[in-house]
Amino acid sequence: MLFWHSHPETYQQHAQNNFIRDALAPFLKHEEEQQSTEIRVSPFHYVLCAATSPAVKLQEETLTYLNQGQSYEIRMLNRKLVEYTDISSKHIKSIVRVVFHDRRLQYTEHQQLEGWRWNRPGDRILDIDIPLSVGIIEPRAHPLQLNTIEFLWDPDKNASVFIQVNCISTEFTPRKHGGEKGVPFRIQIDTFAAGEHGEYTEHMLSASCQVKVFKPKGADRKLKTDREKIEKKSPQDRDKYQPSYKTTVLTECSPWPEAPSVNRTSNTPSPGYHSAHTSYSFPEENCSPDQQEELHLPSCSDHLLPSSSMQDTQQWLHSNRFSSFCRLFSGFSGSDLLKMSREDLIQICGAADGIRLFNAIKGRCIQPRLTVYVSQLQNRNQLHTKTAGEDVYHALYLEDLTVLELTEKIANLYNVPSQQILCVYRQGPTGIHVLVSDEMVQNFTEESSFIISTMKDECNDGYHVVLK
Template structure:
């Protein structure tokens, strides 16, 4: 493959493929710079005093207008990236620049997991690199450095006053980083990013640009291009107008320098995420409901007034069973260590390292969309619900009081079991669950019905009961009677 001449004439085979750019292609004076000016991603102001990076691979025709271009690459195939400094070069005579080429994740969720994802890939493909350079084909390159740790990037020195192009190969494919591998899944998109710095002790960032890519197994990119073209041909003319044309090359779009500087200054522990293995990304189980007594706290005044007439000790100093403070909502005052414990408790252990530097306030500032991007759809929604402490509508609500016409207390039931009801009563009465013996419900003709799981499941919603309690013969436990209150 011959290098492109940015300022020279285009080859004849570009004549048809770049049609529609608003430039007359049939004239001999046509050049690549004019074509680039017509591209929607490359503006005139960038040509005056900036950098230009062009990837030698066609863009997909199946990308809608106003969306970022998408380029398909074959695994292990060499593709040229041509670099050029635009504008006045007089200040750069005799000076060199240093550029870094990286393959990064496009999805924000995977960006947070970059270190673990690369480590997992390294275990599956020992001795291989994600990105390397085809040195025999490259030109204008003075020195090349391949970091043995950062498998997804390479670095080189080049003279901006001379024609420069490097040929890179991407060895990972997009489906290798799909969480659930069951065949037929869509691969994740990557980004090729080029950063250019001054080649001195200051190492000042001058420019950065990137483009979106997907990498397929050998020949897969060609088949995907063919499929996209066939799909577009079947569309109506009106539908075709909603899509971008396919360009013969891919112009990398500028990335704000502040974004690159911020990313490089962020601690690795914050941006390099999970402790879990790659397989643990498949965790999509639903959360287990925890029983919270927040709605069953008894009024001390009512309890004290009823104590004389009822042998059941309503909050008479007996401490209830301890309630785990982690079961509730996350406090904005929580420290990073508290956040980690809260995540473990709510079964978000896989994301503890993602948020290990986050305080409670930091985590609560993330909205639903942020959490979905970081944790994926299922876990993102689940974490958002947990952070917002959204309550679950109970399956059964009953109201109990100590004597008629007194204040009622609501008891919310989720599992409709006798054991759950005992836990609720122990919290309300201020006694231990082990102190509650048999529970009876008053039935027709004043008969006493032993309360079981089945009876609980058939109890009428919104039912009201007066509670009577007395110690059994051993004196260690309380027998409780629930008397129905009927509206007259």
């Protein structure tokens, strides 16, 4: 989930607003922390090897244009001013993200990325060009975090990572009549050192820059247009704009709110980065899903519970777009928040956010539009000899009522890629196989039960699923 993130401010802005900061110190704690980090020389800095736009005014943040799918180098340079005697491990971890610059899109980030995933199945927003990268080890990309990559590198040596941004800025702009202005993104890097237990949780440095992504060759044309536009202005007007630099220096900022959760270890190791196709096999027909977790309603799994710890409460606030109140509720557990009334939350958070927070805390689980039960066909030799554990059914909760959603649910249940399920059939009269369509799914009876059988496709590695 993406949240509002303060953009880097210039040194002049800090100098002019010191007297305001003194008066508002309790409310601007993170700006004061940012000031302290500016006084302390950072041990290293990041440079994106792409030119900045000359059509940016002096007081504004730099803007860099990128081409979709093109590899761009980010250099991680050691200033050689700080010795790393306080780092317990030789390597440190950096997490690179492509996130929204606009606050409006940050609030709807989950929906935006889900829509992009639906239109671009199998693609990632951010990739690593491993053959070109130098000095990095263990590059990883989680399959569910399309806009995030991570890797390890040695802080005593200079390293560089080549990234590819595969989405363009206009993909998140409402379609009108063509020629829409694309939304800006941010490339942010959060770096962590290993703690006492070997987990990369000790924050070292965060830096980001503003970018826009165009179709191939579009960034070059846009940069040329901006230069011609500035050249046509008078010398007095040109002095109001920043010069174009060959590279972009990422400006130090506060860490991304989701950064700690990425570094936390889980029961299953994070998958290694790979771009090659991975082969899977559909379970045999005489087996049930092995150690498969029961499917739950999505809204129920994110519900705040009285037993939630302070750390769990912070994660819940992040995941439900209440990151701006995380510091305010830093000492609250789940039971503390659940005891608060609607009026209390409105008084603390304001009318709009208070009502939204109250509804999120007290809200009930949304019931699915359709529930069906499925079980895998047993071996013929076992049809007449039932033993304990046979004829186990699993619930599938459907919201969109489409054959694509049904296919994905079945694929997730049996832990296979949905692309390997080529068609879904329903057994009709006299044993005929009727192709399942969206209309048929919409006419399924509530709590219908089916036995699933599979047929191997003769032409490829896919399967045909039959609902009996």
